[in-house]
Amino acid sequence: MTTPLNYSYYPGCSLHASAGEYDLSTRELFKALKIGLTEVPDWFCCGATPAHNVDELLSLSLCAKNLELAEQVEGDLAVACAACFSRLKTAQHVLGESPVKRKQVEKALDAPLHLDGNVKHLLDILARDLGLERLAAAVNKPLTGLKVACYYGCLLTRPTDVTNLDCVEAPTIMERVIESAGATTVAWTHRLECCGANFTLSRPGVVIQLANAILDSAKAAGADCIMVGCPLCHGNLDIRQKEIEGVYNVEYNLPVFYLTQLVGLAVGLGPDKLGLDAMIVNPMPLLKEKNLS
Amino acid sequence: MHPEKQKHTFEPKIIAFVCTWCTYAGADLAGTSRMQYPPNVRVLKFPCTGRIDPVFILKAFQQGADGVLVSGCHPGDCHYIAGNFHARRRFAVFRKLLEFVGVDLNRLQFSWVSAAEGGKWVEVVTDLTEKVRAMGPMTEFRELALEEQWSGAINTPELEEAYNQI
Amino acid sequence: MTKSIDTSIYAAVSEAIRAEAQRILSDGTVTAIVGYAAARRKGSAQPIVISSADDAAKLIFTPACVNNLAVYLTKAKKEIPKKGKVGIVVKGCDLKALSGLMGESQLKREDLYLIGVPCAGVLASTVQPATELTSDSIAPKCTECDAQLPGGCDFVPPQAPLTPGQTRKYAAEIARLEALTPAERWAYWKEQFSKCIKCYACRQVCPFCFCEQCLCDRNKPQMVDTTPRPAGNTAWHIVRAMHLAGRCAGCAECERVCPMDIPLNLLNRKMAKELKELYDYEAGFEVNDKGPLNSYTEKDDQSFIK
């Protein structure tokens, strides 16, 4: 007998814009896995990277308010975006450690803070709350033969005291999840390197250089595709891929999936429910080749 | 009131409970350096602050001390490894108790004074003496000693009847 | 607003205690059991020691079962058979005291058979024994209870107590006193302590006052004034509170037995509050090797030290 899983859901801005397919596939996957997901009413931006670079109080207050809103919905808070996850966890951590900052934020919000709820990344929910065994049991179209490079990026595991997701330097949670879905994972070197993140707008040259190193490493390790859990990483590796190939005169042709898209495929969801058409590097030839579409 | 005159007439009694290895030696150093401080303090030497029982502080107040100083080695410097760590906890709790029963904690000072800190000894003793001098005598415990019994009013008929029967 | 408190499980709990007592006395698991029995006044209860399975039927649990029986295993142990295991009926608060006594080498777990009681609260000492348990008539300690279900016992009846959220009476009173000036607090306690008649009932009933000779009875040297006058009383109550700091488990027996209604547990709760804030220490069910005042960390607060 297992208890039903129910979560409040904080999609974050990206999932309502450029990463619409992450949102779509998350909702569809959770529906398929019979995990309840209720969007936090009136949620707003967590402040992302800019807020905490400019004003810590603002950044903490934005997150604290969102956490408070999330309290209205039963269940732990599920977060898809790695950056939102990092900000919400950081706010929780900082406000828990520093009574002074807590007071400041309480003053700013004019309300006592509720910070006790758990904030969980989708990976955590799949790997721990649902559990790998139950996940594997739900798989009806295993991703047999698909070689996946799991890309963590910077924010999922760091800093370890804050996110508590997995070992900061040698995490395995993505690999464990996707292997439960029947895929093969490759050992590669750039799993944790930075993709350049939001320099994609201000200094695209940096992003092209860093993302190239990541794509190069994944390709060299023999991966068919890359799996990510962060909209920004996705943008840098997927949208920029053609441009990078042009700059370095190479050909990668590595589809970049959100983890929910790949797991979704494995539980039998169709491409239309996973937003595969929104991917820039077309995954369909690869999926055909592996008999997965 | 004549605060100035009062200042001259009231000389507070300060009792210092100190450990022999650090603070007592620090006080010695103040002497060999010929530093000057008010003569109100009386020093009681202990091997270690760990030996200082909170009851001694209570006893000192009851015996008419207007201020009490407890001083020992800085954390990590204890000659007996950890006596001052135990003392630190003991007094952190004891001062909270005294505060709760209404003792003004300005009369009770704790400090770490090392054997090299003659200057700090002078500063701690001078500050406490002047602070307590400004507060006036510690009357609470002395007044208690003069009182005989319950001050409670006989305010119920039952009590009144009982009292009359005595 | 008076809220009534559901004590409907007590009947089933009593039944379970009797059945278990019957079993462990007849199969020789224990040689005696310390528990509660009905007393003469209607609805009242008193401690009882039984050593025969036939007497198991005498055991009860009601809101009048106020005593902390732990004291019968230490100071009053002469009444208890010395051979074999002894069973004892414990509420959560009493169990904390037992754990404390084990930590201080006064009792051994293997010598005891613990019958835990799921407890929704007991009556205050100020009301008649047959009174209905409500948010007004409940003992103040029960308003702050976090131990309604004793842990780590050998036997606990399966019933779960239901208690509504309650106003924490001590916390409120501590907050009130803390807001006063030192002089006002002194006046308050002076009034309270001057009532004391030095009957030492608080000492007699306290499970932790197990010293063979109390410091306050010594006269060579006389550390503490022994006279039942305000000076001596104040010293006694300060020393008592200090000696219990970090040990008191909050059974509030001292306050219950005080014939002069001095709020003794208030001092103990204040100390408990400080120890929680300073060292994150709380009395609990687990047996601690060292209490907060005979251990330390290098990083303890020293903001009060110059």
Add this chain to the structure above:
Amino acid sequence: MSRIGVFICHCGENISRTVDVERVAREVGLLPGVAFSTDYKYMCSDPGQNLLKKAIQEQKLSHVVVAACSPRMHERTFRKAVEAAGLNPFLCEMANIREHCSWVHENKEEATVKAVEIVGMMVERVKKNRVLPTITVPVTKRSLVIGGGIAGIQAALDIADAGHEVILVEREPSIGGHMAQLSETFPTLDCSQCIMTPKMVDVANHPKIRLYTYSEIELVEGYIGNFQVTIRKKARSVDEDKCTGCGVCMEKCPIRKIPNKFDCNLGMRPAIYVPFPQAVPNTPVIDRENCTKFKTGKCGLCQKVCGPGAVDYEQEDRLIVEPVGAIVVATGFDLYNITEKPKGSMIKGYGEFGHGKIPDVIDGMTFERLASASGPTGGKILRPSDGKEPKQIVFIQCIGSRAREKGISYCSKVCCMYTAKHTMLYHHKVHDGQAYVFFMDARTPGKAYDEFWRRSIEEEEAVYIRGMVSRLYQKGDKIVVMGSDIAVGVQVEIEADMVVLATAVQPQAGADALAQKLGISYDKYNFYSEAHAKLRPVECATAGIYLAGACQGPKDIPDTVSQASAAAAKVMTLFAKDKLEREPIVARVREAGCVGCFACKKVCAYGAVEEKEIRDRQGNLIKVVAYVNPGVCGGCGTCQATCPSKCVELDGYTDEQIVAMIEAL
């Protein structure tokens, strides 16, 4: 009724200038119990002391108060004088009217009043002083040394050379420790084995040293001068008395591929083995986990070929009890190993370096074995993965050390120097190779140390890059080292053939367990704590136990040897007398009142409080009470302040004495 004599010293003019000493003597003379009161120019002078002695005899004084300087100055002087006059020395107290009075006040009236009060307090105190007999403890003049590395060897040889018996216990099959593994030593580059092995042989041949190798400490009881140590001598499966060390068994053993720990698992050894050719004793040990005879019952070849019949498969662990008077702890260090999951370690692990999965990322000790002429490669620097000579080698310092975010913050002290040495050895052996060193700071205090370090840069062409490394990964047969050069402010990437990590020096595994057996304290890293960081650096707070070498903190060889000799000197000082005398300021338990809550035991930093059973004549247990071992008690009195019923009292600072002083106010 006490007859107290009070002696007020003028200290030349030091006291009498601001204190009216005659008035003090007069007023104090009126106090109850004071039979004699006088003042004198210099109490500490010979005539002053004679005055004191004469007064004791003529006035039949029972107690003495000398009001003069600080007791820290002359308490011993006057107590000796009092003793010479026939009184117990502890019936004499000093009132400090110089440092605490005349020197710190100018107003003569105020100072005089204060002096009278200070003396009055001491008069009341001294009335409560009791006769304290000097405590003497017999001394067993044998010493235990735990650990057979250079520290233990040095200490053992020094103590044995002084004529005292030494029991030397080593956990491994051979003594020698880490120093035997080293190739050359800084700053002279002399061969480690050349200077180490003669000392090992000296130990084996010394008539006063009894060597227990392959043995561990099981139990330590007793106290200074009187320890009882139980040693577990593990079954070696070879009779040490019969074995001649011919080595035939090792040649014939069919199991040959067991990684040799001594060679950092680079070389192989048989199942019956000595860890290295110069081992002392040169007696093999059977590794029962890997031996066919022990695993399957078959084989038995070594027994068949052994001429003297020394191989004994039936041998069992033996427990030996040795009485000793002093213990030197010299258990040394171990290097933090990034290949192992750091179970219980404070270091969080180095996932960014691949958790040690990259074969050509090695630690400093492995490099020592590669560089050692007697090592698995015969002194050639070769990669463990493919045996090729590395042409680009990167050394990374401070792995684990000084890394607060990784869990430990201390400096391992030896790594800067040995890395400099490694770059030199590398350059000597691979002439066309290039060494890079990533470092935070170069710490080279020590005689000829900084010169040595500079030589590695200036003459041996090592490139030092100030900065740390964020990641290592294998790319083809290269290891990509991603680091930063903070001096220039750029990110650097080096494709290296081999990487050497200067991993943190940590206490040996199980150091905490041994400390608990010995009753000595240790810090949060498990390094043993000295009694005083500056003034008692080789003594433990637990009397009779001394520290030598890296078990107390990271140390290089010269420091280790110095400390070992210092510890040996401390042992000899202890052994210089037949009986140990100590100041009788110790705690005593009033057993009648003790209820056995053992709060005193919990706060005792010395482990001096024991549990004592009180039984009646029939042997029935009445109660268990605390007992303070006077040989071990440090005399701080924390127990007394903690005891709720004050049933433990510190002699010399009893509650009576203190309350008397408070009441004198």
